[in-house]
Amino acid sequence: MSRSRSAVDPKRVSSELFSLTYGCMVAQLLKDFENPEEVNKQLDTMGYNIGVRLIDDFLAHTPSVTRCTTLEEVAEILCKQGFKMFLGIVPEVRNWSASKDKFSLVISENPLAEYVELPPHCQDTLWYSNIICGVIRGALEMVQMDVKCTFVGDTLRGNDSTEIEIKFVKILEDSLPAGED
Amino acid sequence: AVVSTQSTGRSLTNMSGNYYFVIVGHHDNPIYEQEHCSRDGQSKKDDYRDLCQFVAHASLDMIGEHMWTTNSMYLKIVDKFNDWNVSAFVTAGKQRLIILHDIKNEDSIRQFFQEVYELYIRTAMNPFYEPNTPIQSQAFHQKVKVLCRRYLI
Numbered sequence: 001m002s003r004s005r006s007a008v009d010p011k012r013v014s015s016e017l018f019s020l021t022y023g024c025m026v027a028q029l030l031k032d033f034e035n036p037e038e039v040n041k042q043l044d045t046m047g048y049n050i051g052v053r054l055i056d057d058f059l060a061h062t063p064s065v066t067r068c069t070t071l072e073e074v075a076e077i078l079c080k081q082g083f084k085m086f087l088g089i090v091p092e093v094r095n096w097s098a099s100k101d102k103f104s105l106v107i108s109e110n111p112l113a114e115y116v117e118l119p120p121h122c123q124d125t126l127w128y129s130n131i132i133c134g135v136i137r138g139a140l141e142m143v144q145m146d147v148k149c150t151f152v153g154d155t156l157r158g159n160d161s162t163e164i165e166i167k168f169v170k171i172l173e174d175s176l177p178a179g180e181d
Numbered sequence: 182a183v184v185s186t187q188s189t190g191r192s193l194t195n196m197s198g199n200y201y202f203v204i205v206g207h208h209d210n211p212i213y214e215q216e217h218c219s220r221d222g223q224s225k226k227d228d229y230r231d232l233c234q235f236v237a238h239a240s241l242d243m244i245g246e247h248m249w250t251t252n253s254m255y256l257k258i259v260d261k262f263n264d265w266n267v268s269a270f271v272t273a274g275k276q277r278l279i280i281l282h283d284i285k286n287e288d289s290i291r292q293f294f295q296e297v298y299e300l301y302i303r304t305a306m307n308p309f310y311e312p313n314t315p316i317q318s319q320a321f322h323q324k325v326k327v328l329c330r331r332y333l334i
Contacts, residue, residue: 023308030309115306117318 015088019114026128036122040130047134048141055139058082067143071168074145075103078136087111091164104152107162118156127151133164144172198284200333201233202325204301205277206313209241212276213316215329236260237279240267244277254298255291270294272301274312282333293332300324 029039059065062081068074075093084090089111095104112129127133133149140147146169153159201216211234218229240260247256248271260267262281268290270278278294278301304310304321316322 020306020308027308115303115308117304117307117309117320119309120317 015111016114019112019116022112022131023116030119030122030126036125039122040125040127043127043130044134044137047131047136048138049134050131051135051138051140052142054086054135055142058085058139061085071100071103074140075105075166079105082139094163095165101168103166105164105166107164110155110162113154113156113162116156123157126157127154128156129154129162136164136166141172144174146170146172198282198334199229200283200329201230201237201281202297202329202333203234203237203279204297204316205237205241205279207275208313209238210313211315212313213321213325215322215325217329217334233281236262236265236267236281240269240279241277243267244269244271244279255294257287258285268294270298272298274305276301280333289332293328296328296332297325300328 026039026043029042030036033039033042058081062085065077065081068077079091079093089107089109091105091107093103094106095102097103110129112132116128118126118128130151133151137147137149148167148169150165151163152165153161153163155162199216199218202214203211204213206212214230216230216233218226239262243259244256247259247269254271254273256269256271258266259269264283265281266283266285268280268282268287272278278297280290280293282290300321304316304318305312307318310316310318
């Protein structure tokens with residue numbers, strides 16, 4: 001009967017606590033930097049730092065994932081496994097470009113943005129969940145893929161859907177660090 | 182009074198009354214106000230609002246006393262002023278929801294308080310909202326207007 005309490009996995013945190021924590025962080029960034037564009041950049045940088053570390057954790061916990069050869073495979077694994085593992089959601093992959101180097105992720109229920117209403121002065125400039133873009137960019141960079149990741153729509157801003165556009169830039173070659181020959 | 186059936190299946194007496202609803206913060210400051218006055222004329226409306234604020238403020242003392250006597254958040258009628266009844270609801274965070282109304286309808290008022298409380302919680306969870314500051318959210322305002330129309334008029 002009281003056993004069930006100790007069975008709570010200490011690594012799981014309530015999603016409300018997570019949303020509130022992220023929300024406080026964005027609100028504080030907004031107070032500190034005052035400029036929503038600057039906050040977007042900061043969120044992207046923070047996301048990047050998270051992404052470069054997260055990728056190892058992800059690959060360690062999903063032995064079934066092998067090296068991807070196409071961008072479609074990347075999109076598939078990103079959505080069905082990456083997002084599922086860390087945010088508990090599976091975004092939809094849409095809007096493939098003709099040359100197959102660009103696609104969009106559409107998020108239907110964003111766990112970061114629960115209860116959030118943007119203040120009027122940053123209604124048109126702040127990308128609230130921009131940290132996700134940074135995470136994707138950082139994680140893919142660690143597997144030698146250079147991508148550009150940006151938000152193109154957010155339900156918090158009044159758009160129809162929360163959509164991230166991911167554009168493939170190039171494969172990163174392993175190069176010697178600058179200075180060595 | 183016309184009896185009308187709400188979508189929930191319950192029938193509530195349709196009352197046409199005046200009311201004044203205010204959410205009061207910790208520093209006795211109004212965070213949100215909504216009112217309905219059937220009197221015409223702008224100056225009358227301003228007087229009405231000033232009087233309402235005065236009555237609500239005066240009732241804060243009674244609310245302060247009453248809230249320690251009961252476990253529930255809904256305090257029913259705590260004060261009277263001429264024709265006005267003052268009903269109050271104290272939230273867990275000690276925000277006071279006050280309604281000035283002339284028609285006694287305890288059930289409607291209790292339901293109204295419950296629903297506004299839930300809307301308030303939702304607003305308070307917004308990371309961009311500072312507690313004890315005026316609520317600017319249009320979404321909140323629209324929803325409260327709907328509730329007022331449903332329960333208070």
